[in-house]
Amino acid sequence: MNVREWALPVYTILMQLAVGAFFVLWLIRHLAGPKFSAREIDRIISNPILVIAFTAAVAMGGAHFHLSKPFHSFLAVLNFKTSWLSREIVFTALFFLTTMSVVYLIYFQTHRRRLITGLGWLAILFGIILIYCMARIYLIPTQVAWNSTSVIVSFYVTSLMLGGMTIASLLMLDLKFSEIKNAEDVELRTRVICHSYSGLSALNVILVVASFVIVYIQIRLLAQGDLIAVTSLSLIVDLYLPLFLLRLISLIYASGSLVFAVLRMYRRHSTPQSLMMPVYLSCLMILVGEIIGRFLFYATHIRVGI
Amino acid sequence: MILLYFVYGLAFEGLGLAAYLQLRREGDFPLKKELPWLAAFGFVGGAAGWVDMFLYSGSLEGIANVLSILRVTLHLLTGLILLRFGWGILNNLNPLPAWSVFIPGILIVPIAFVITYAATTFITPSPIEIPIEIWTRYLLYLPGSFLAGIGFLRQWYSQRKLGLYDVSTLMLGAGLAFLFEAVVMGLIVPAAPYGPASYYNYDRVIHNAFSGESIEISRQYGLNAWLDYQSVLNTTGIPIEIWRMISAVIVMFFVVKALDVFEAIRKRQVRELQHERDRAQREAFEAQILARQTAENWTNALVNISRHIAELENVDDILVYILDTIAHLLRTDFIGLAILDQEKTQLDLKCYSSGGSTSLVTKEVVTVDNPIIANLLSNAFPYRSSGGEPVEQVEGICFFTQEAAKAVMAVPLKLENTTIGALWVSRYTDEQFLETDVIWLESMADQIAIAIQHGLMTSQLQSLSIVQERGRIAREMHDGLAQVLGYLNLQTQTLGSLLNQGKVEKLQDELLQMRRAIQTAHADVRENILSLRTTLAQEKGLETAAEEYLTEFGIQTGVGTSFSYQVGGDLNLSSIAEVQLVCILQEALTNVRKHAQAGQVDVVIRKERLEDGDHIRMQVVDNGTGFQMTGSKRSFGLQTMRERAESVGGRLDIKSDGVKGTCIECKLPCLTQERLPKQSVVIH
Known part of the structure; x- marks a missing residue:
């Protein structure tokens, strides 16, 4: 792949990461309601929501490297009625705008809690539609390797997997920062991490298993398909086999390492600070695994016809 | 290569x-x-x-x-x-930096x-x-x-x-x-074939969607191949x-x-x-010396204050002295001393020190109304500012000045576990008081409380002394002048009867007895007047007072007197002890006049050094008839003298064999520097 083609994984991976992270963050915010005060939990999520907005902005900027005429990108929305690409762009913009609104409200209008909550769920709705549009672009008959509903599911799984790990890492980095600054909210952040990490690690395991199931389904579909499909499969098991295996190993390592570290923390009643390196490495490996997966996704397709 | x-x-x-x-x-x-x-x-x-x-x-x-x-x-x-x-x-x-964690x-x-x-x-x-x-x-x-x-x-x-x-x-x-x-x-x-060192991109064809043109590009894409x-x-x-x-x-x-x-x-x-x-050690050593010096200064100050109290000085003078001492040792700009009124509802400024001079507040009532002092009275705990207190908190703490306090320290005045007032100090600069300063100020507050209590007790003692003295005078008049006047009343009636009966010789005898009785009464009255007049005024001292009294006694009674004062330096007796010594001397001389029929009386006052410290010894020796120690008519007066001596830690010895006169010896302990505080506590 050349630079223009790498822009696609950059955009899709980062945007799915942003949507997934937003969803996981809002889920934590919702579930933490009975245990923490609104002010406390909004203070905890203020930095992660900023990072999500930044990630979405980078993804949107990165997508322009895929275009021959980046300054004409806005014209893509003209075909909203007929084109999934146009819809993807529109919902990307909507997701970004609502996310930025939430960022503004959380930083400058903290008392408008209901509006923040509502806008957050609206952003997530836009994100879900965005990922659906993103996946539907690839569901075309001429691309045998892509033309499967498993692509839609795999995009959602990737989104949640990346989002969960990103939020886990961000909470940990925020805690570390607070410790260095001797901030008064260290104890609060520690409690939030202790409450949320069991769920995050369990979610990660489920999603990795789901990811493997999707891979299995895709391979079976390709194996049972026509010549084009079998050719695509042969690319995976021949030329790209090291990358394919590297992806699986990355996901297994990331999931196992995180679960092991979290279990050890609960068993030894140690502080969450011990999770810093395992969480960071797990997040990195999940990212590597999913980027390789996206690379394979683009690299194994063989076009039928023109 | x-x-x-x-x-x-x-x-x-x-x-x-x-x-x-x-x-x-x-x-x-x-x-x-x-x-x-x-x-x-x-x-x-x-x-x-x-x-x-x-x-x-x-x-x-x-x-x-x-x-x-x-x-x-x-x-x-x-x-x-x-x-x-x-x-x-x-x-x-x-x-x-902290942000690098991100x-x-x-x-x-x-x-x-x-x-x-x-x-x-x-x-x-x-x-x-x-x-x-x-x-x-x-x-x-x-x-x-x-x-x-x-x-x-x-x-x-x-x-x-x-x-x-x-x-x-x-x-x-x-x-x-x-x-x-x-x-x-x-x-x-x-x-x-991958970058960025030798990044050769594919040969590409760019298709312009608007014009429909296709451009074939074969140049490198991305970084150049110079790496x-x-x-x-x-x-x-x-x-x-x-x-x-x-x-x-x-x-x-x-x-x-x-x-x-x-x-x-x-x-x-x-x-x-x-x-x-090395620097820290040097500083610690210097700090140690300074602390020791400070402790010595404060100890000396406390000793001096105790001495002033023991010497029965006026309470107001003692308070002024204490405030002056505090101002000097703590380098304060203002000191206030306030006492609760009798209803304990209002705190009145009693004494203050400002600008290097200390004054008593006597002409007007100055009420202290400050939150720090009010809080101090309620919880009875010392207060020390740490700097940065709100201005309204230290307002009204420095009187008779426009300056504002920036450093404040206050302690309660306690008398028998009851808060009776407050003592506070302040500075107009940001130099805050130390924790050790609080301890010293509390010591000063204790001294003030002692002085006030001592003043109250002295006042009560004075009242009691006046009552006792009036009783004594009444008793003297009843036993002496009143008896004589009654006797004279009877004698005038007897004289009338003898005159009517024409018994001239008998009449003359009675008149002679009346004359003697009047002379005796006159001597008693004069002696009482002398006793009342002889006081230990500060400017006189024991030596002058005793000498004058003895000279007057000799003139009035015709008894020969001699006085020897052998005390080098200070007498070192408490004021009460000096008073008791004069009273004992007066009582002894009265006995000589009334009972001894002596022609000569010698009085010696000297200082002696014994095993248990210095003492003042007074001897009153006459050459009269002497008396038997038991059943004497003088017993009541002797008993009074003994009680006076013992009340100030001394003793009284009487030597007489009934033939060669009488020697009364009184021994009173002196107050030494070391014993002064302890003694002062006993007094109070």
């Missing part, structure tokens, strides 16, 4: 050896924790260079494959160690993309050694050298700020050397091996020099610590 590889390897081995030798030295210095990594980097990097040399020379053709694997492994290992060393130099010598978070996505991109290049047709070397350089050498370079540059910056320009120059050299190494070791890689070995040779005329050798030598030179510098820094720090320790 073989020589180049040899020198390259030698430079790294030298670096490793220098680091290892430095590591074996004792002591602790900033770079020491990173020295194992530096030594390992030097040894492994040098070995990798020498393996390159053998591969290039072809002298070990038989094990070329093994050498190739060894080369790849050593380069990988060198890169990993360099990365760890670079991170240590950057992070451990000077801690990074850098890994920000870089995680680019790192993941780079790792993935690197992984994809392994499936290209080029030999496996090529991507391994390229990504070892990109992912390990480049960031490792870069981090080390930045770490040394941070040292350069911090040493410059400390003014250590010689050290900072070496740090700058080491930093730049590692940055140079980052370029030649990490950024320049073998040619390959591979051939391009470096073409551009600079020097092969990359020479650049790398130069880099290795420069790094070795500056880092080895820097190691010495770190040792020098450590020695300097040790010297500074020693200086600091």
